[in-house]
Amino acid sequence: MSAPERAIMEAMDELPDHESFHNLDMVFESLTTLRPKVLSALLHSCKKIKVKRLFFVFADRHDHPWRKRLDPAEFNLGSGDRALVTGGKIHPRYRIMVPEAFVKAEVDDGA
Known part of the structure; x- marks a missing residue:
């Protein structure tokens, strides 16, 4: 059975x-x-850009206390846009296409 960090x-x-x-x-x-230490190790060893970018989309959305101890710049998030869903929107920070509600919340919070 996976630990919660790996399972998510x-x-x-x-x-x-x-x-x-x-x-x-x-x-x-x-x-x-x-x-955070377990998350950091998993993010460094993860080879899937999609997973790492999505992790930070959700982490930013929920802003749990542990999120402040992870800097996205420390991890290879790849380059260029990633299309994940059709009819979605590109997340402005993590450049991955997600459902519109996930982008709207991010933009509203920053305004």
């Missing part, structure tokens, strides 16, 4: 084919006690 990254790898953004958003909301 495994679930993100299932987006959008085998998991929904809504379900993952609900799960991520409850992840208040993740360990």
Whole structure:
């Protein structure tokens, strides 16, 4: 059985084919006690740009206390835009296409 930090990254790898953004958003909301050192190690070893970018989209959205201890600039998030869903919007910071609600919340918070 995976630790919560690894399990959430495994679930993100299932987006959008085998998991929904809504379900993952609900799960991520409850992840208040993740360990930043474990997350950092997993993010450094993760080879999937999609997973790393999505992790930070959700982490920023929920702003748990552990999020402040992870700097996205420390991780290879690749370059260029990534198309994940059709009919979505490109996230302004992480350059990955997500459902519009995930971009709207980010833009509204920054305004």
